[in-house]
Amino acid sequence: MAQAEFSTSRREPIRDILDRALAGARLTEADAIALIECGDADLPDLMAAAAAMRDRAKGRDVTYSPKVFLPVTNLCRDRCTYCTFRKDPGEPGAWTMTIAEIAEWSRRGRMLGCSEALMCLGDKPEIAFKEYRATLAALGVSNTIEYVARACAASLAEGLLPHTNAGLMSRAEMAMLRPLNVSMGLMLESIAPRLRQSGGVHQWAPDKDPAVRLRMIDEAGELKIPFTTGILIGIGDTPAERAQSLAAIRASHERHGHIQEVIIQNFRAKPGIAMEDAPEPGALEMARAIATARLLLGPAMNVQAPPNLSPHEIELFLDAGINDWGGISPLSRDYVNPEAPWPHLDRLAERCARAGFHLNQRLAIYPEFINDEWVDPALRPAIDQHNARLSLEVSA
Numbered sequence: 089m090a091q092a093e094f095s096t097s098r099r100e101p102i103r104d105i106l107d108r109a110l111a112g113a114r115l116t117e118a119d120a121i122a123l124i125e126c127g128d129a130d131l132p133d134l135m136a137a138a139a140a141m142r143d144r145a146k147g148r149d150v151t152y153s154p155k156v157f158l159p160v161t162n163l164c165r166d167r168c169t170y171c172t173f174r175k176d177p178g179e180p181g182a183w184t185m186t187i188a189e190i191a192e193w194s195r196r197g198r199m200l201g202c203s204e205a206l207m208c209l210g211d212k213p214e215i216a217f218k219e220y221r222a223t224l225a226a227l228g229v230s231n232t233i234e235y236v237a238r239a240c241a242a243s244l245a246e247g248l249l250p251h252t253n254a255g256l257m258s259r260a261e262m263a264m265l266r267p268l269n270v271s272m273g274l275m276l277e278s279i280a281p282r283l284r285q286s287g288g289v290h291q292w293a294p295d296k297d298p299a300v301r302l303r304m305i306d307e308a309g310e311l312k313i314p315f316t317t318g319i320l321i322g323i324g325d326t327p328a329e330r331a332q333s334l335a336a337i338r339a340s341h342e343r344h345g346h347i348q349e350v351i352i353q354n355f356r357a358k359p360g361i362a363m364e365d366a367p368e369p370g371a372l373e374m375a376r377a378i379a380t381a382r383l384l385l386g387p388a389m390n391v392q393a394p395p396n397l398s399p400h401e402i403e404l405f406l407d408a409g410i411n412d413w414g415g416i417s418p419l420s421r422d423y424v425n426p427e428a429p430w431p432h433l434d435r436l437a438e439r440c441a442r443a444g445f446h447l448n449q450r451l452a453i454y455p456e457f458i459n460d461e462w463v464d465p466a467l468r469p470a471i472d473q474h475n476a477r478l479s480l481e482v483s484a
């Protein structure tokens with residue numbers, strides 16, 4: 089105890105770290121750990137500094153992306169203990185969407201004002217399941233990512249902008265999808281390798297090796313793919329590991345400049361998962377992580393928290409420094425968190441307005457990435473069309 093007290097007392101005061109951050113200093117990983125571990129007495133200052141930093145670059149605009157959630161397949165070779173999405177072949181609720189279904193859902197989404205087609209699916213099911221390999225063969229493709237490419241083409245043909253999160257992908261797979269996706273994503277979740285050890289949430293999830301996920305995030309940058317990543321809080325990770333995960337994301341972004349947004353997502357307990365009775369992270373735990381992310385990643389980064397996973401914390405998260413609510417769908421549920429309905433947009437806009445923010449639509453690619461360096465020329469007409477619609481809606 090005496091040693092712990094001695095260590096704490098030698099830390100730089102939180103106020104000094106905040107002053108350095110607001111003066112434009114690049115915070116260290118140790119700074120971020122000190123911030124995320126700060127006591128309750130320092131939390132108001134932490135959040136105020138993060139909000140001030142956000143306001144410098146983003147002002148009082150907060151965005152969301154109207155999307156169709158397209159769960160291409162919910163088969164997955166991994167078994168994360170917090171997941172309710174994955175299924176084995178033949179299990180009730182297992183599916184692989186047909187291309188006709190992808191096109192139909194995309195068409196309906198476009199009619200409802202969506203711009204994003206989120207391709208979200210399990211990781212490499214063809215490695216684990218021979219039944220699924222037969223399904224792919226019948227569909228005329230040799231692997232899942234080839235099938236995702238077809239799904240993206242179908243959504244594009246219906247006027248939506250695809251964003252794929254298919255778990256771990258090889259460099260070649262990402263290169264194949266790039267002309268069909270305005271951006272891609274992979275949650276880092278946590279940099280802690282111990283979560284893959286016996287008893288950890290990722291013990292049975294070979295694709296959740298943080299080093300391999302960081303390598304893919306780097307490769308996306310090398311391929312000039314605007315990229316979304318983030319951390320998942322409450323899966324056995326410590327606050328210090330959350331700060332370290334955020335620092336690793338920043339390091340990749342500093343190498344390649346490709347991280348367009350960072351999601352701070354909270355674990356939600358739900359019936360039927362191994363972690364059914366595990367405690368969910370508290371609201372202030374989330375606020376600490378959001379504020380630390382903002383101060384570590386800087387004013388220009390887009391920092392997001394899903395509003396359907398914390399419906400009571402809209403104002404708190406705005407106060408902690410977010411500037412984006414992620415994808416919200418008028419058509420399809422959140423298949424990863426089916427118990428958590430999307431907020432009604434009018435209600436969300438009202439709550440943002442009461443907190444002093446204006447809620448705006450955005451595309452699945454952030455404006456700062458819409459240029460020849462980051463976008464395949466084939467995608468520009470669809471992006472420009474959506475941008476023109478957004479401009480008209482803003483001026484109306």
Ligand code: SF4
Pocket residue numbers: 164165166167168171172173174209210211255293295
């Ligand atoms: S969280 Fe993703 S990788 Fe893990 S089991 Fe679920 S679908 Fe598979």
